[in-house]
Amino acid sequence: MNSIPIQEKSKSSFWRHIFWPRLRRNRMAMAGAGIVLTMALLALLAPFLVRDPGHIDVSLRLRPPSLSYPLGTDDLGRDVLARILYGGRISLLVGFVAVGIASTIGTVLGALAGYYGRWVDGVIMRFVDIMLCFPSFFLILAVVAFLEPSIWNIMAIIGLTGWMGVARLVRAEFLSLRERDFVLAARAAGARDRRIIFLHILPNALSPLLVSATLGVAGAILTESALSFLGIGVQPPTPSWGNMLIVGKQTLGSAWWLSAFPGLAILLTVLGYNLLGEGIRDALDPRLRE
Protein backbone atom coordinates (compact mmCIF):
# COMPACT_ATOMS: atom_id res chain seq x y z
CA MET A 1 0.00 0.00 0.00
CA ASN A 2 1.99 2.91 -1.23
CA SER A 3 -0.87 5.33 -1.03
CA ILE A 4 -0.73 5.68 2.74
CA PRO A 5 2.78 7.09 3.28
CA ILE A 6 2.34 9.53 0.40
CA GLN A 7 -0.92 10.76 1.83
CA GLU A 8 0.53 11.11 5.29
CA LYS A 9 3.39 13.15 4.00
CA SER A 10 1.09 15.64 2.33
CA LYS A 11 -0.97 15.72 5.52
CA SER A 12 1.94 16.58 7.75
CA SER A 13 3.02 19.40 5.47
CA PHE A 14 -0.53 20.73 5.61
CA TRP A 15 -0.41 20.78 9.40
CA ARG A 16 3.04 22.35 9.55
CA HIS A 17 2.94 24.81 6.68
CA ILE A 18 -0.69 25.82 6.42
CA PHE A 19 -2.60 24.95 9.56
CA TRP A 20 -0.06 25.99 12.19
CA PRO A 21 0.86 29.41 10.71
CA ARG A 22 -2.83 30.22 10.35
CA LEU A 23 -3.49 29.23 13.95
CA ARG A 24 -0.47 31.22 15.13
CA ARG A 25 -1.80 34.38 13.51
CA ASN A 26 -5.17 34.03 15.26
CA ARG A 27 -4.75 35.91 18.52
CA MET A 28 -8.02 34.62 20.03
CA ALA A 29 -7.02 31.03 19.33
CA MET A 30 -3.59 31.59 20.84
CA ALA A 31 -5.16 33.09 23.95
CA GLY A 32 -7.38 30.01 24.14
CA ALA A 33 -4.38 27.70 23.74
CA GLY A 34 -2.60 29.65 26.48
CA ILE A 35 -5.50 29.20 28.88
CA VAL A 36 -5.84 25.51 28.03
CA LEU A 37 -2.11 24.84 28.55
CA THR A 38 -1.90 26.86 31.76
CA MET A 39 -4.92 25.11 33.25
CA ALA A 40 -3.57 21.69 32.27
CA LEU A 41 -0.15 22.46 33.75
CA LEU A 42 -1.62 23.84 36.98
CA ALA A 43 -3.77 20.74 37.37
CA LEU A 44 -0.90 18.38 36.59
CA LEU A 45 1.58 20.10 38.89
CA ALA A 46 -0.94 20.77 41.67
CA PRO A 47 0.79 18.47 44.20
CA PHE A 48 3.99 20.56 43.89
CA LEU A 49 2.29 23.94 43.93
CA VAL A 50 -0.26 23.96 46.72
CA ARG A 51 -1.20 22.52 50.11
CA ASP A 52 -3.19 19.36 50.69
CA PRO A 53 -6.70 20.20 49.43
CA GLY A 54 -8.26 17.96 52.05
CA HIS A 55 -6.49 19.44 55.06
CA ILE A 56 -9.14 20.66 57.49
CA ASP A 57 -8.38 23.36 60.04
CA VAL A 58 -11.52 24.71 61.61
CA SER A 59 -9.64 27.55 63.27
CA LEU A 60 -9.02 28.92 59.77
CA ARG A 61 -12.55 28.61 58.46
CA LEU A 62 -14.01 31.19 56.03
CA ARG A 63 -10.89 33.37 55.80
CA PRO A 64 -11.07 35.90 52.96
CA PRO A 65 -8.23 35.89 50.39
CA SER A 66 -4.86 36.76 51.94
CA LEU A 67 -1.17 36.31 51.18
CA SER A 68 -0.95 32.82 52.64
CA TYR A 69 -4.38 31.81 51.28
CA PRO A 70 -4.60 33.69 47.96
CA LEU A 71 -8.18 32.57 47.30
CA GLY A 72 -9.30 32.28 50.93
CA THR A 73 -10.47 29.23 52.87
CA ASP A 74 -13.78 27.36 52.87
CA ASP A 75 -16.22 26.43 55.62
CA LEU A 76 -13.84 23.74 56.93
CA GLY A 77 -10.73 25.90 56.70
CA ARG A 78 -9.45 24.19 53.56
CA ASP A 79 -7.33 26.11 51.06
CA VAL A 80 -9.59 27.23 48.19
CA LEU A 81 -6.67 27.63 45.75
CA ALA A 82 -5.56 24.05 46.41
CA ARG A 83 -9.08 22.78 45.97
CA ILE A 84 -9.47 24.64 42.70
CA LEU A 85 -6.26 23.18 41.27
CA TYR A 86 -7.17 19.67 42.38
CA GLY A 87 -10.72 20.24 41.16
CA GLY A 88 -9.21 21.12 37.79
CA ARG A 89 -7.71 17.64 37.60
CA ILE A 90 -11.20 16.15 38.03
CA SER A 91 -12.85 18.51 35.57
CA LEU A 92 -10.22 17.98 32.87
CA LEU A 93 -10.22 14.23 33.39
CA VAL A 94 -14.01 14.07 33.12
CA GLY A 95 -13.95 16.37 30.09
CA PHE A 96 -11.34 14.38 28.19
CA VAL A 97 -12.64 10.91 28.96
CA ALA A 98 -16.26 11.87 28.24
CA VAL A 99 -15.27 13.42 24.92
CA GLY A 100 -13.16 10.34 24.15
CA ILE A 101 -16.16 8.09 24.70
CA ALA A 102 -18.50 10.32 22.71
CA SER A 103 -16.02 10.68 19.84
CA THR A 104 -15.39 6.95 19.65
CA ILE A 105 -19.07 6.00 19.56
CA GLY A 106 -19.92 8.85 17.20
CA THR A 107 -17.05 8.05 14.86
CA VAL A 108 -17.81 4.35 14.62
CA LEU A 109 -21.56 4.83 14.11
CA GLY A 110 -21.10 7.79 11.75
CA ALA A 111 -18.50 5.88 9.71
CA LEU A 112 -20.73 2.82 9.40
CA ALA A 113 -23.73 4.94 8.42
CA GLY A 114 -21.81 7.01 5.89
CA TYR A 115 -19.83 4.15 4.39
CA TYR A 116 -22.52 1.51 4.01
CA GLY A 117 -25.49 3.81 3.43
CA ARG A 118 -28.89 2.20 2.80
CA TRP A 119 -30.53 0.48 5.76
CA VAL A 120 -27.42 0.73 7.97
CA ASP A 121 -27.53 4.47 7.48
CA GLY A 122 -31.30 4.52 7.97
CA VAL A 123 -31.23 2.64 11.26
CA ILE A 124 -28.27 4.54 12.75
CA MET A 125 -29.49 7.99 11.74
CA ARG A 126 -33.04 7.34 13.02
CA PHE A 127 -31.46 6.35 16.32
CA VAL A 128 -29.51 9.62 16.26
CA ASP A 129 -32.76 11.53 15.60
CA ILE A 130 -34.44 9.83 18.55
CA MET A 131 -31.53 10.50 20.91
CA LEU A 132 -31.48 14.15 19.85
CA CYS A 133 -35.13 14.54 20.90
CA PHE A 134 -34.21 14.12 24.55
CA PRO A 135 -33.04 17.15 26.42
CA SER A 136 -29.59 15.71 27.14
CA PHE A 137 -29.59 16.98 30.70
CA PHE A 138 -32.80 15.00 31.35
CA LEU A 139 -31.28 11.84 29.97
CA ILE A 140 -28.15 12.30 32.07
CA LEU A 141 -30.14 12.96 35.24
CA ALA A 142 -32.39 9.95 34.66
CA VAL A 143 -29.42 7.61 34.45
CA VAL A 144 -27.55 9.26 37.30
CA ALA A 145 -30.58 8.65 39.50
CA PHE A 146 -29.99 4.92 39.40
CA LEU A 147 -26.20 4.85 39.54
CA GLU A 148 -23.62 5.58 42.19
CA PRO A 149 -22.49 9.15 41.50
CA SER A 150 -18.80 8.33 40.93
CA ILE A 151 -16.65 10.27 38.49
CA TRP A 152 -16.36 7.17 36.27
CA ASN A 153 -20.13 6.93 35.94
CA ILE A 154 -20.35 10.67 35.24
CA MET A 155 -17.80 10.40 32.43
CA ALA A 156 -19.55 7.40 30.92
CA ILE A 157 -22.95 9.06 31.03
CA ILE A 158 -21.80 12.37 29.56
CA GLY A 159 -20.02 10.43 26.83
CA LEU A 160 -22.94 8.11 26.12
CA THR A 161 -25.36 11.02 25.73
CA GLY A 162 -23.09 13.25 23.68
CA TRP A 163 -22.04 11.28 20.60
CA MET A 164 -24.87 12.23 18.22
CA GLY A 165 -23.29 15.39 16.83
CA VAL A 166 -20.05 13.53 16.11
CA ALA A 167 -21.95 10.76 14.34
CA ARG A 168 -23.64 13.27 12.03
CA LEU A 169 -20.35 15.02 11.32
CA VAL A 170 -18.40 11.83 10.53
CA ARG A 171 -21.26 10.47 8.43
CA ALA A 172 -21.28 13.61 6.29
CA GLU A 173 -17.51 13.34 5.76
CA PHE A 174 -17.79 9.67 4.82
CA LEU A 175 -20.62 10.33 2.38
CA SER A 176 -18.42 12.62 0.33
CA LEU A 177 -15.10 10.82 0.84
CA ARG A 178 -16.31 7.34 -0.09
CA GLU A 179 -16.87 8.46 -3.68
CA ARG A 180 -13.33 9.75 -4.08
CA ASP A 181 -10.74 8.15 -6.34
CA PHE A 182 -8.37 7.05 -3.58
CA VAL A 183 -11.14 4.94 -2.07
CA LEU A 184 -11.86 3.41 -5.45
CA ALA A 185 -8.14 2.72 -5.85
CA ALA A 186 -7.93 1.08 -2.43
CA ARG A 187 -10.91 -1.08 -3.26
CA ALA A 188 -9.44 -2.01 -6.63
CA ALA A 189 -6.25 -3.01 -4.83
CA GLY A 190 -8.36 -5.45 -2.85
CA ALA A 191 -8.57 -3.68 0.51
CA ARG A 192 -11.35 -4.86 2.75
CA ASP A 193 -14.06 -2.58 4.11
CA ARG A 194 -12.55 -2.29 7.55
CA ARG A 195 -9.20 -1.24 6.11
CA ILE A 196 -10.83 1.30 3.80
CA ILE A 197 -12.93 2.77 6.61
CA PHE A 198 -10.24 3.10 9.25
CA LEU A 199 -7.02 3.51 7.25
CA HIS A 200 -8.13 5.34 4.13
CA ILE A 201 -11.22 7.39 4.86
CA LEU A 202 -11.09 8.07 8.59
CA PRO A 203 -7.71 9.90 8.60
CA ASN A 204 -9.17 12.30 6.05
CA ALA A 205 -12.27 12.87 8.16
CA LEU A 206 -10.39 13.71 11.32
CA SER A 207 -10.16 17.49 11.10
CA PRO A 208 -13.84 18.26 11.80
CA LEU A 209 -13.59 15.70 14.59
CA LEU A 210 -10.74 17.67 16.14
CA VAL A 211 -12.88 20.79 16.24
CA SER A 212 -15.89 19.03 17.73
CA ALA A 213 -13.73 17.28 20.34
CA THR A 214 -12.13 20.54 21.46
CA LEU A 215 -15.50 22.24 21.79
CA GLY A 216 -16.84 19.03 23.35
CA VAL A 217 -14.37 19.23 26.24
CA ALA A 218 -15.82 22.64 27.10
CA GLY A 219 -19.35 21.25 27.02
CA ALA A 220 -18.47 18.22 29.13
CA ILE A 221 -16.79 20.39 31.77
CA LEU A 222 -19.91 22.56 31.96
CA THR A 223 -22.16 19.51 32.29
CA GLU A 224 -19.99 17.91 34.96
CA SER A 225 -19.89 21.08 37.00
CA ALA A 226 -23.68 21.49 36.78
CA LEU A 227 -24.19 17.88 37.90
CA SER A 228 -21.75 18.29 40.76
CA PHE A 229 -23.42 21.53 41.77
CA LEU A 230 -26.78 19.74 41.89
CA GLY A 231 -25.18 17.15 44.20
CA ILE A 232 -25.32 14.23 41.74
CA GLY A 233 -21.89 14.55 40.16
CA VAL A 234 -18.49 14.39 41.82
CA GLN A 235 -19.08 13.78 45.52
CA PRO A 236 -17.33 15.63 48.37
CA PRO A 237 -14.74 15.41 49.82
CA THR A 238 -13.26 15.04 46.30
CA PRO A 239 -13.04 18.65 45.18
CA SER A 240 -14.62 19.66 41.88
CA TRP A 241 -15.47 23.13 40.66
CA GLY A 242 -19.15 22.28 40.67
CA ASN A 243 -19.36 20.86 44.19
CA MET A 244 -17.24 23.70 45.61
CA LEU A 245 -20.02 26.03 44.51
CA ILE A 246 -22.46 24.18 46.78
CA VAL A 247 -20.62 25.69 49.72
CA GLY A 248 -20.64 28.97 47.83
CA LYS A 249 -24.41 28.83 47.76
CA GLN A 250 -24.64 28.00 51.46
CA THR A 251 -22.46 30.97 52.37
CA LEU A 252 -24.18 33.33 49.96
CA GLY A 253 -23.75 36.94 51.00
CA SER A 254 -21.02 36.23 53.57
CA ALA A 255 -18.11 34.60 51.74
CA TRP A 256 -18.03 35.84 48.14
CA TRP A 257 -14.73 34.12 47.35
CA LEU A 258 -16.35 30.71 47.74
CA SER A 259 -18.78 31.37 44.90
CA ALA A 260 -16.57 33.63 42.79
CA PHE A 261 -13.36 31.63 42.24
CA PRO A 262 -14.60 28.12 41.37
CA GLY A 263 -17.03 29.68 38.89
CA LEU A 264 -14.26 31.78 37.38
CA ALA A 265 -12.18 28.62 36.98
CA ILE A 266 -15.01 26.98 35.01
CA LEU A 267 -15.55 30.10 32.91
CA LEU A 268 -11.87 30.49 32.03
CA THR A 269 -11.35 26.85 31.16
CA VAL A 270 -14.48 26.61 29.04
CA LEU A 271 -13.57 29.89 27.36
CA GLY A 272 -10.10 28.54 26.59
CA TYR A 273 -11.39 25.37 24.92
CA ASN A 274 -14.04 27.29 22.98
CA LEU A 275 -11.53 29.85 21.67
CA LEU A 276 -9.07 27.12 20.72
CA GLY A 277 -11.77 25.03 19.05
CA GLU A 278 -13.06 27.92 16.96
CA GLY A 279 -9.49 28.86 16.08
CA ILE A 280 -8.77 25.32 14.87
CA ARG A 281 -11.93 25.42 12.77
CA ASP A 282 -10.92 28.70 11.13
CA ALA A 283 -7.38 27.47 10.53
CA LEU A 284 -8.60 24.24 8.93
CA ASP A 285 -10.87 26.07 6.54
CA PRO A 286 -10.81 29.86 6.47
CA ARG A 287 -13.84 29.87 4.16
CA LEU A 288 -15.96 28.76 7.12
CA ARG A 289 -15.04 31.92 8.95
CA GLU A 290 -18.08 34.12 9.19
Place this chain on the structure above:
Amino acid sequence: MISYLLKRLVLMVPLLLGITLVSFVVIHLAPGEPTDLQTQLNPEVSAELQQRLRAQYDLDRPLLVQYGKWLSRLVRLDFGDSFSQDRRPVTAKIAERLPVTILINVLSITLILAVAVPVGILAAVRRNSTFDRLTTLFVFIGFATPSFWLALLLMDLLGVRYGLFPVVGLKSLGHDYLSFTARVFDILRHLVLPVFVSAFGGLAGFSRYMRANMLEVIRQDYILTARAKGLTERRVIGHHALRNALLPVITILGLSVPGLIGGSVIFETIFAIPGMGKLFYDGVMMRDYPLIMGILVIGAILTLVGNLLADLGYALADPRIRRG
Protein backbone atom coordinates in the same frame (compact mmCIF):
# COMPACT_ATOMS: atom_id res chain seq x y z
CA MET B 1 -49.71 23.09 3.49
CA ILE B 2 -52.19 20.65 5.02
CA SER B 3 -50.62 17.68 3.28
CA TYR B 4 -47.18 18.86 4.41
CA LEU B 5 -48.42 18.98 7.99
CA LEU B 6 -49.97 15.52 7.72
CA LYS B 7 -46.77 14.10 6.27
CA ARG B 8 -44.79 15.55 9.15
CA LEU B 9 -47.20 14.14 11.72
CA VAL B 10 -47.00 10.65 10.22
CA LEU B 11 -43.21 10.81 10.26
CA MET B 12 -43.36 11.61 13.96
CA VAL B 13 -44.97 8.28 14.87
CA PRO B 14 -41.85 6.07 14.60
CA LEU B 15 -39.85 8.75 16.39
CA LEU B 16 -42.37 8.75 19.23
CA LEU B 17 -42.14 4.99 19.47
CA GLY B 18 -38.36 5.21 19.59
CA ILE B 19 -38.57 7.86 22.29
CA THR B 20 -40.69 5.63 24.53
CA LEU B 21 -38.36 2.69 23.92
CA VAL B 22 -35.24 4.68 24.82
CA SER B 23 -36.91 6.13 27.93
CA PHE B 24 -37.90 2.65 29.03
CA VAL B 25 -34.53 1.07 28.32
CA VAL B 26 -32.60 3.86 30.04
CA ILE B 27 -34.45 3.28 33.29
CA HIS B 28 -34.49 -0.49 33.17
CA LEU B 29 -30.87 -1.02 32.17
CA ALA B 30 -29.73 0.82 35.25
CA PRO B 31 -28.81 -1.48 38.13
CA GLY B 32 -31.14 -1.78 41.08
CA GLU B 33 -34.90 -1.84 41.06
CA PRO B 34 -37.25 1.09 41.08
CA THR B 35 -38.85 -0.17 44.28
CA ASP B 36 -35.50 -0.51 46.06
CA LEU B 37 -35.75 2.85 47.72
CA GLN B 38 -39.13 1.98 49.16
CA THR B 39 -38.26 -1.52 50.23
CA GLN B 40 -34.58 -1.97 51.03
CA LEU B 41 -34.23 1.24 52.95
CA ASN B 42 -37.28 0.48 55.01
CA PRO B 43 -36.73 -2.46 57.41
CA GLU B 44 -40.44 -2.74 58.14
CA VAL B 45 -41.22 -3.82 54.60
CA SER B 46 -41.69 -7.56 54.56
CA ALA B 47 -40.71 -9.86 51.73
CA GLU B 48 -44.38 -10.35 51.02
CA LEU B 49 -45.07 -6.63 50.67
CA GLN B 50 -42.00 -6.32 48.48
CA GLN B 51 -43.40 -9.02 46.25
CA ARG B 52 -46.76 -7.27 46.13
CA LEU B 53 -45.09 -3.98 45.18
CA ARG B 54 -43.17 -5.74 42.43
CA ALA B 55 -46.38 -7.28 41.12
CA GLN B 56 -48.17 -3.95 41.32
CA TYR B 57 -45.59 -2.37 39.02
CA ASP B 58 -45.27 -5.50 36.86
CA LEU B 59 -41.62 -5.81 37.86
CA ASP B 60 -41.98 -9.58 38.09
CA ARG B 61 -42.86 -9.82 34.39
CA PRO B 62 -40.39 -9.98 31.48
CA LEU B 63 -39.07 -6.59 30.29
CA LEU B 64 -40.83 -6.80 26.96
CA VAL B 65 -44.19 -7.38 28.65
CA GLN B 66 -43.48 -4.47 31.00
CA TYR B 67 -42.71 -2.23 28.03
CA GLY B 68 -45.86 -3.35 26.22
CA LYS B 69 -48.05 -2.65 29.24
CA TRP B 70 -46.41 0.70 29.88
CA LEU B 71 -46.78 1.68 26.22
CA SER B 72 -50.43 0.68 26.06
CA ARG B 73 -51.09 2.85 29.11
CA LEU B 74 -49.07 5.72 27.60
CA VAL B 75 -51.26 5.68 24.52
CA ARG B 76 -54.25 6.25 26.80
CA LEU B 77 -52.27 9.09 28.43
CA ASP B 78 -51.89 7.09 31.62
CA PHE B 79 -48.33 7.50 32.90
CA GLY B 80 -48.98 5.61 36.11
CA ASP B 81 -48.94 6.87 39.69
CA SER B 82 -46.00 8.62 41.26
CA PHE B 83 -43.97 6.76 43.90
CA SER B 84 -43.95 9.83 46.12
CA GLN B 85 -45.99 10.22 49.29
CA ASP B 86 -49.06 11.58 47.54
CA ARG B 87 -49.30 8.72 44.97
CA ARG B 88 -50.92 11.06 42.50
CA PRO B 89 -51.04 10.30 38.77
CA VAL B 90 -47.87 11.37 36.98
CA THR B 91 -49.89 13.19 34.31
CA ALA B 92 -51.56 15.37 36.95
CA LYS B 93 -48.22 16.23 38.53
CA ILE B 94 -46.67 17.13 35.19
CA ALA B 95 -49.75 19.06 34.06
CA GLU B 96 -49.61 21.41 37.05
CA ARG B 97 -45.87 22.04 36.65
CA LEU B 98 -45.54 22.28 32.88
CA PRO B 99 -47.18 25.73 32.45
CA VAL B 100 -44.59 27.33 34.74
CA THR B 101 -41.71 25.86 32.73
CA ILE B 102 -43.28 26.83 29.42
CA LEU B 103 -44.02 30.36 30.67
CA ILE B 104 -40.40 30.89 31.72
CA ASN B 105 -39.05 29.45 28.48
CA VAL B 106 -41.39 31.54 26.33
CA LEU B 107 -40.39 34.68 28.24
CA SER B 108 -36.75 33.78 27.91
CA ILE B 109 -37.02 33.13 24.15
CA THR B 110 -38.81 36.48 23.76
CA LEU B 111 -36.02 38.22 25.65
CA ILE B 112 -33.39 36.42 23.59
CA LEU B 113 -34.96 37.44 20.28
CA ALA B 114 -35.64 41.00 21.39
CA VAL B 115 -31.99 41.53 22.28
CA ALA B 116 -30.05 39.14 20.05
CA VAL B 117 -31.63 40.09 16.71
CA PRO B 118 -30.82 43.81 16.83
CA VAL B 119 -27.42 43.16 18.40
CA GLY B 120 -26.53 40.60 15.75
CA ILE B 121 -27.61 42.89 12.92
CA LEU B 122 -25.72 45.87 14.27
CA ALA B 123 -22.59 43.79 14.83
CA ALA B 124 -22.77 42.51 11.24
CA VAL B 125 -23.47 45.90 9.67
CA ARG B 126 -20.67 47.53 11.63
CA ARG B 127 -18.27 44.66 11.26
CA ASN B 128 -14.98 45.08 13.15
CA SER B 129 -16.26 48.15 14.98
CA THR B 130 -15.85 48.49 18.73
CA PHE B 131 -19.47 47.39 19.10
CA ASP B 132 -18.78 44.25 17.06
CA ARG B 133 -15.71 43.44 19.14
CA LEU B 134 -17.57 43.94 22.40
CA THR B 135 -20.35 41.69 21.12
CA THR B 136 -17.86 38.96 20.23
CA LEU B 137 -16.32 39.23 23.68
CA PHE B 138 -19.75 38.98 25.29
CA VAL B 139 -20.60 36.00 23.09
CA PHE B 140 -17.56 34.03 24.20
CA ILE B 141 -18.13 34.88 27.84
CA GLY B 142 -21.81 34.03 27.51
CA PHE B 143 -20.95 30.61 26.07
CA ALA B 144 -18.51 29.91 28.87
CA THR B 145 -20.58 31.07 31.84
CA PRO B 146 -22.18 28.19 33.73
CA SER B 147 -25.82 29.19 34.16
CA PHE B 148 -25.93 27.96 37.75
CA TRP B 149 -22.96 30.12 38.64
CA LEU B 150 -24.54 33.17 37.05
CA ALA B 151 -27.67 32.41 39.07
CA LEU B 152 -25.58 32.22 42.22
CA LEU B 153 -23.84 35.55 41.56
CA LEU B 154 -27.12 37.32 40.74
CA MET B 155 -28.77 35.87 43.84
CA ASP B 156 -25.87 37.10 45.92
CA LEU B 157 -25.65 40.55 44.37
CA LEU B 158 -29.20 41.55 43.39
CA GLY B 159 -31.07 39.27 45.76
CA VAL B 160 -29.25 39.08 49.06
CA ARG B 161 -27.02 42.17 49.02
CA TYR B 162 -29.33 44.74 47.45
CA GLY B 163 -32.65 42.96 47.93
CA LEU B 164 -33.92 44.03 44.50
CA PHE B 165 -35.43 40.69 43.56
CA PRO B 166 -36.71 37.67 45.48
CA VAL B 167 -34.48 34.63 45.06
CA VAL B 168 -36.77 31.75 46.02
CA GLY B 169 -39.97 30.42 44.48
CA LEU B 170 -42.65 32.07 42.38
CA LYS B 171 -44.78 33.81 44.99
CA SER B 172 -44.21 35.86 48.13
CA LEU B 173 -45.56 34.71 51.48
CA GLY B 174 -48.64 36.92 51.48
CA HIS B 175 -49.31 36.33 47.78
CA ASP B 176 -52.88 35.10 48.19
CA TYR B 177 -53.98 38.23 50.03
CA LEU B 178 -52.84 40.59 47.29
CA SER B 179 -55.01 42.22 44.64
CA PHE B 180 -54.93 40.73 41.16
CA THR B 181 -52.48 43.26 39.69
CA ALA B 182 -50.27 42.99 42.75
CA ARG B 183 -50.25 39.23 42.38
CA VAL B 184 -49.21 39.44 38.72
CA PHE B 185 -46.52 41.95 39.66
CA ASP B 186 -45.37 39.67 42.48
CA ILE B 187 -44.92 36.71 40.12
CA LEU B 188 -43.17 38.88 37.54
CA ARG B 189 -40.71 40.09 40.16
CA HIS B 190 -39.95 36.47 41.06
CA LEU B 191 -39.45 35.65 37.39
CA VAL B 192 -36.87 38.34 36.58
CA LEU B 193 -33.76 36.47 37.71
CA PRO B 194 -34.77 32.98 36.47
CA VAL B 195 -35.74 34.32 33.03
CA PHE B 196 -32.52 36.30 32.75
CA VAL B 197 -30.41 33.31 33.76
CA SER B 198 -32.16 30.96 31.37
CA ALA B 199 -31.84 33.50 28.53
CA PHE B 200 -28.17 34.35 29.10
CA GLY B 201 -26.51 31.50 27.20
CA GLY B 202 -29.07 31.77 24.40
CA LEU B 203 -28.42 35.50 24.08
CA ALA B 204 -24.80 34.78 23.22
CA GLY B 205 -25.63 31.99 20.82
CA PHE B 206 -28.36 33.85 18.96
CA SER B 207 -26.47 37.15 18.59
CA ARG B 208 -23.58 35.27 17.09
CA TYR B 209 -25.86 33.30 14.82
CA MET B 210 -27.76 36.39 13.74
CA ARG B 211 -24.50 38.20 12.97
CA ALA B 212 -23.24 35.29 10.87
CA ASN B 213 -26.53 35.11 8.94
CA MET B 214 -26.53 38.82 8.29
CA LEU B 215 -22.92 38.79 7.05
CA GLU B 216 -23.83 35.94 4.72
CA VAL B 217 -26.90 37.74 3.38
CA ILE B 218 -25.34 41.15 2.75
CA ARG B 219 -22.79 39.46 0.48
CA GLN B 220 -25.56 38.35 -1.89
CA ASP B 221 -26.21 39.87 -5.28
CA TYR B 222 -29.76 40.98 -4.51
CA ILE B 223 -28.43 43.24 -1.78
CA LEU B 224 -26.05 44.78 -4.30
CA THR B 225 -29.04 45.23 -6.62
CA ALA B 226 -31.07 46.84 -3.88
CA ARG B 227 -28.25 49.27 -3.17
CA ALA B 228 -27.75 49.93 -6.87
CA LYS B 229 -31.43 50.84 -7.16
CA GLY B 230 -30.63 53.65 -4.77
CA LEU B 231 -32.55 52.33 -1.78
CA THR B 232 -31.57 53.78 1.56
CA GLU B 233 -29.23 51.66 3.65
CA ARG B 234 -31.96 51.45 6.25
CA ARG B 235 -34.35 49.87 3.77
CA VAL B 236 -31.73 47.55 2.30
CA ILE B 237 -30.81 46.18 5.71
CA GLY B 238 -34.15 46.43 7.48
CA HIS B 239 -36.23 45.02 4.65
CA HIS B 240 -34.30 43.06 2.04
CA ALA B 241 -31.53 41.66 4.20
CA LEU B 242 -33.34 41.20 7.51
CA ARG B 243 -36.08 38.94 6.19
CA ASN B 244 -33.60 36.53 4.69
CA ALA B 245 -31.29 36.63 7.67
CA LEU B 246 -34.18 35.87 10.03
CA LEU B 247 -35.29 32.71 8.23
CA PRO B 248 -32.69 30.30 9.61
CA VAL B 249 -33.34 31.69 13.10
CA ILE B 250 -36.72 29.94 13.04
CA THR B 251 -35.02 26.57 12.62
CA ILE B 252 -32.51 27.28 15.34
CA LEU B 253 -35.35 28.27 17.67
CA GLY B 254 -36.86 24.84 17.16
CA LEU B 255 -33.53 23.15 17.72
CA SER B 256 -32.92 25.05 20.95
CA VAL B 257 -36.01 23.61 22.64
CA PRO B 258 -34.31 20.56 24.20
CA GLY B 259 -31.52 22.74 25.58
CA LEU B 260 -33.99 25.16 27.11
CA ILE B 261 -36.06 22.39 28.69
CA GLY B 262 -32.95 20.62 29.96
CA GLY B 263 -31.63 23.89 31.37
CA SER B 264 -34.87 24.38 33.29
CA VAL B 265 -33.74 21.65 35.69
CA ILE B 266 -30.82 23.82 36.73
CA PHE B 267 -32.44 27.19 37.27
CA GLU B 268 -35.70 25.81 38.66
CA THR B 269 -33.73 23.84 41.23
CA ILE B 270 -31.59 26.84 42.19
CA PHE B 271 -34.46 29.30 42.44
CA ALA B 272 -36.85 26.67 43.88
CA ILE B 273 -39.40 27.28 41.15
CA PRO B 274 -42.21 24.73 41.03
CA GLY B 275 -41.80 23.81 37.35
CA MET B 276 -41.23 20.58 35.47
CA GLY B 277 -37.44 20.77 35.84
CA LYS B 278 -37.67 20.90 39.62
CA LEU B 279 -40.25 18.11 39.55
CA PHE B 280 -37.82 16.01 37.52
CA TYR B 281 -34.92 16.75 39.85
CA ASP B 282 -37.01 15.81 42.89
CA GLY B 283 -38.18 12.68 41.09
CA VAL B 284 -34.57 11.73 40.36
CA MET B 285 -33.64 12.23 44.00
CA MET B 286 -36.56 10.03 45.12
CA ARG B 287 -36.03 7.50 42.32
CA ASP B 288 -39.66 8.05 41.45
CA TYR B 289 -39.43 6.06 38.28
CA PRO B 290 -42.93 6.44 36.79
CA LEU B 291 -42.37 10.19 37.10
CA ILE B 292 -38.86 10.05 35.60
CA MET B 293 -40.03 8.02 32.61
CA GLY B 294 -43.07 10.24 32.17
CA ILE B 295 -41.03 13.46 32.12
CA LEU B 296 -38.43 11.93 29.79
CA VAL B 297 -41.20 11.15 27.32
CA ILE B 298 -42.89 14.55 27.73
CA GLY B 299 -39.55 16.36 27.35
CA ALA B 300 -38.81 14.52 24.12
CA ILE B 301 -42.33 15.15 22.80
CA LEU B 302 -41.96 18.86 23.54
CA THR B 303 -38.78 18.79 21.47
CA LEU B 304 -40.61 17.11 18.60
CA VAL B 305 -43.38 19.71 18.81
CA GLY B 306 -40.78 22.48 18.88
CA ASN B 307 -39.16 21.13 15.71
CA LEU B 308 -42.53 20.75 14.03
CA LEU B 309 -43.54 24.31 14.89
CA ALA B 310 -40.21 25.56 13.59
CA ASP B 311 -40.64 23.73 10.29
CA LEU B 312 -44.18 25.04 9.95
CA GLY B 313 -43.02 28.54 10.75
CA TYR B 314 -40.29 28.20 8.16
CA ALA B 315 -42.77 27.00 5.57
CA LEU B 316 -45.07 29.92 6.36
CA ALA B 317 -42.27 32.45 6.15
CA ASP B 318 -40.57 31.11 3.05
CA PRO B 319 -42.73 30.80 -0.08
CA ARG B 320 -40.11 28.63 -1.79
CA ILE B 321 -40.75 25.87 0.74
CA ARG B 322 -44.47 26.46 1.06
CA ARG B 323 -45.05 25.89 -2.63
CA GLY B 324 -42.30 23.37 -3.15
